[in-house]
Amino acid sequence: MKTKIFYLFILLLSGIFSLRAQVDYARSVVKVLASKAYAGRGYVFDGDRKAAAFIAAEYQKNGLLPLGTSYYQPFSMPANVFPKDVKIVVDGRKLKLGEQALIEAASPSVNGKFMLTEITVPTDPVALDQLIQNPLFKDKFLVVDERAALATMKADQLRMTLLRLASGGYYKGILVQTEQKLLWRGATNQLNRPIVYVKNNSVIPLEGKVIQLKVHAVFQENYLTNNVCGMIKGTSKSDSLIVITAHYDHVGAIGKRVVFTGANDNASGTALLLYLATYYRQHPPKYNTVFLAFSGEESGLLGSTFFANNPLVDLRKIKFLLNFDMAGTGDDGIQVVNGTIFKDQFERLVAINKEKKYLPEVKVRGPMNRSDHYPFYAKGVPSFFIYTLGGIAAYHDIYDRYETLPFTRFDEYVRLMIDFIKTI
Numbered sequence: 001m002k003t004k005i006f007y008l009f010i011l012l013l014s015g016i017f018s019l020r021a022q023v024d025y026a027r028s029v030v031k032v033l034a035s036k037a038y039a040g041r042g043y044v045f046d047g048d049r050k051a052a053a054f055i056a057a058e059y060q061k062n063g064l065l066p067l068g069t070s071y072y073q074p075f076s077m078p079a080n081v082f083p084k085d086v087k088i089v090v091d092g093r094k095l096k097l098g099e100q101a102l103i104e105a106a107s108p109s110v111n112g113k114f115m116l117t118e119i120t121v122p123t124d125p126v127a128l129d130q131l132i133q134n135p136l137f138k139d140k141f142l143v144v145d146e147r148a149a150l151a152t153m154k155a156d157q158l159r160m161t162l163l164r165l166a167s168g169g170y171y172k173g174i175l176v177q178t179e180q181k182l183l184w185r186g187a188t189n190q191l192n193r194p195i196v197y198v199k200n201n202s203v204i205p206l207e208g209k210v211i212q213l214k215v216h217a218v219f220q221e222n223y224l225t226n227n228v229c230g231m232i233k234g235t236s237k238s239d240s241l242i243v244i245t246a247h248y249d250h251v252g253a254i255g256k257r258v259v260f261t262g263a264n265d266n267a268s269g270t271a272l273l274l275y276l277a278t279y280y281r282q283h284p285p286k287y288n289t290v291f292l293a294f295s296g297e298e299s300g301l302l303g304s305t306f307f308a309n310n311p312l313v314d315l316r317k318i319k320f321l322l323n324f325d326m327a328g329t330g331d332d333g334i335q336v337v338n339g340t341i342f343k344d345q346f347e348r349l350v351a352i353n354k355e356k357k358y359l360p361e362v363k364v365r366g367p368m369n370r371s372d373h374y375p376f377y378a379k380g381v382p383s384f385f386i387y388t389l390g391g392i393a394a395y396h397d398i399y400d401r402y403e404t405l406p407f408t409r410f411d412e413y414v415r416l417m418i419d420f421i422k423t424i
Contacts, residue, residue: 022275022411027402029058029271030328033248034263034402041262042186042252043079048225048295051248055228055293058274062281064230064291067312073227075306077296079220080106080187085255087214088196090116090175090206095198097258098182098398103215104166104195105187105251107173113212114141114172118205121149121161128164138170143206146178166191175211177204183396184251184260186299190219225249227303228293229312232280236287241313242424243290243321243381245304245372246273247297251396258398263405265395266297268328269387275414285421287319294372304372308379315376320345320424321383322417323373329391330409333361337385338377340366345384345424352419358412363389388413 032038032054039047056071067073087094088101095101117140122128131137142165149158165174173194182197194215198206228248246269250262261267270293277291290313296302308315320342339346346364353362367377373385391408394400 022414023407025275025278026268026271026407026410029274030263030267030405031402033267033270034261034405036259036261038261040252040260041248041250041267042081042260043220043223043225044081044083044252045256047252048249052226052228052293052295055248055270055274059228059230059277059291062232062277064232064277067229067231067290071228071230073229073307073310073312074224075227075296075303075310076222076224077299077302078188079223079299080190081218081220081252082216082254083218084216085257086216087212088198089212090198091209097254098184099199101196101198102182102184103254104191104197105185106166106189106191107194107196107215107217108190108192109217110173110194110213110215112172113210114139116141116143116175116206116209116211118143118145118207121153121158123152123157128161132165132167132169135170140171141211142171142174144174144176146176146180147200162195163191166193166195168192173213175206177206181397185396186249186251188299188302190217225295225303227295227307229291229307230277231288231290232277232285234287234289235284238287239317240287240319241290241317242285242287242421243292243313243318243376244273244276245292245294245321245323246270246325247294247303247372249295249298249303251298260396260398261401263400263402264326264328264392265400266325267402268326268405268407269324272324272327272410272414272417276417279414279418287424297372301372301375305375308375315379315381318376318381321373321376321381322421323371323383323385324387325371325385326387327410327413328388328405328407330359330388330413331390331406333359333363333389334386334413335363335365335389337365337368337371338373338383339364342382342384345382348423349416349420352423353416356416356419358416359409361389
C-alpha cells in the first residue's frame with residue numbers, strides 16, 4: 001500500500017513539474033520576443049529579423065526539418081516606419097506618446113509649428129471635397145472632435161473620412177480628439193498628411209492653439225521579411241499533415257523609446273507554437289507536423305497569404321490547421337473561429353474539455369477573415385483560429401507587456417490542444 005502511495009505521489013509531482021515546464025518555457029519565449037531589444041517585432045531596427053532568428057534557433061534546437069533549404073521563406077512587403085523619436089507638443093505641453101497622443105502609423109514626415117482650427121466633419125462627399133479644397137485652411141492643422149463626428153457617422157465611415165482628409169488639401173494635417181484607447185497598427189502605405197490622435201483629457205480646448213510636430217517617417221516599399229517554417233516527421237507512413245501556425249510579428253516601435261512589445265499579441269501564440277515543437281520532439285506525432293511562424297500578419301495577413309499562394313507543402317494533404325493568436329490569458333476560456341463550420345472537430349474539442357475540465361469554456365464562432373488561418377481556409381484547408389478570453393485588456397498599445405501577461409490557463413490550454421490533436 002505504501003509503495004502504491006509513493007508511486008502516486010511521484011506521478012503527481014511529475015505532472016506538476018510538467019505543467020510548470022510548459023508555463024516556464026512560454027514565459028521564457030515571451031520574455032525574449034516581447035523585450036524592447038526586439039522593437040515590437042516590426043520592420044524597424046531589425047525587430048522582425050531578430051524574432052525570426054530566435055524562432056529558427058528554437059526549431060533547430062528541437063530538430064525540426066526545414067521545408068526548403070532553410071527555415072526561412074522570404075517575401076517582401078511595404079512598411080512605413082518611424083526610426084526616430086516622435087515629438088508632439090500642443091499649447092506648449094509635450095504629450096506622452098502612447099499615453100496622451102499617438103501618430104497615425106501611415107503618417108509622413110513633418111517638422112514645424114501649426115495653428116489648430118476646429119472643423120465639423122461633413123457626411124456629404126461634396127461638402128467633404130469642398131472642405132479639402134478650402135484655401136482658408138492653408139498651413140493650418142484641422143481639429144476633429146471624434147465624439148461629435150461619431151454622432152453623425154459610424155466609426156468605419158469616420159476612419160475613411162480621416163484618410164480622405166489626409167490625402168491632400170491646403171492644410172498641414174489633422175488632429176483627432178479621442179476618448180478611445182490609443183491603438184497602433186502596421187501601415188503598408190504613407191499618407192500625404194499626418195494624423196495625430198490626442199486624448200480628450202490631455203489638452204482642451206484646441207481652437208487657436210499651436211501644435212508642434214517632429215516626425216521622421218521612412219516608407220520602405222520592398223522590405224524583406226521572413227516566414228519561419230519547419231516540420232517534425234510523424235511515426236505513421238501517411239503523408240497527411242497537421243499544421244500549427246502563429247504570427248510572430250507585432251506593430252513595431254516609434255523611435256527607440258516607444259515600443260509596442262506585443263506580449264499577448266502574439267508572442268504568446270508563438271510561445272505556444274514553439275512549446276508544441278518541443279513537446280513533439282519528445283513525443284513524436286502520428287502525422288507529419290508543420291510549424292509556420294508568420295510575419296506580416298498585422299499588416300494584412302501578408303505572410304500567411306504569401307505562404308498559401310507559394311506553399312512549401314501540398315495544401316491538399318493538410319488534415320487540419322490550428323492557428324494560435326493571443327494565448328496568454330484564458331480566464332474565460334477560448335474562442336474557436338470556424339467552430340460552426342467544422343462541427344465534428346469542434347464537438348470533439350468541447351467533449352475533451354468537458355471531460356478533463358481544462359478550461360472554463362470553449363466558445364464557438366463562425367468564419368472570420370482577420371487572422372492567419374484565413375488564407376488557408378479560403379483555399380479549402382480545414383482550420384481553426386483559437387484565442388484566449390478574459391484577463392488583461394491590453395491590445396495594440398504600449399501596455400501589452402511581458403511583465404503583466406498572466407498566462408492564466410496556459411498549461412491547461414496546451415494539454416487541451418495536445419489531446420485534441422490526437423483525435424484528428
